[in-house]
């Protein structure tokens with residue numbers, strides 16, 4: 001299937017007028033850590049979001065040795081993350097975890113990249 005992409009880079013069916021990820025309420029950001037990467041942020045919206053290098057991922061991260069589908073976030077009143085077991089193990093605050101709730105300020109290691117989660 002061919003995709004088109006919204007302004008935030010989410011894959012969309014070419015027939016869709018609105019991006020279903022972007023119209024969900026904004027819940028926070030993944031902020032990439034490391035001096036060179038200041039300002040590199042990925043938005044987190046309510047609902048389920050896949051994180052990985054694949055075009056179908058709502059949070060698509062390239063260049064960090066992530067699996068196509070590396071992990072997913074589920075965000076409602078709380079935010080949780082699940083490692084899909086397809087790549088390097090997910091670390092949260094330096095601990096290897098398959099599944100965890102996340103709070104504002106937690107540091108995630110996804111592939112080779114570290115991120116701080118900012119939750120609204």
Ligand SMILES: [Zn+2]
Pocket residue numbers: 006007008009010019020021022
């Ligand atoms: Zn979008």
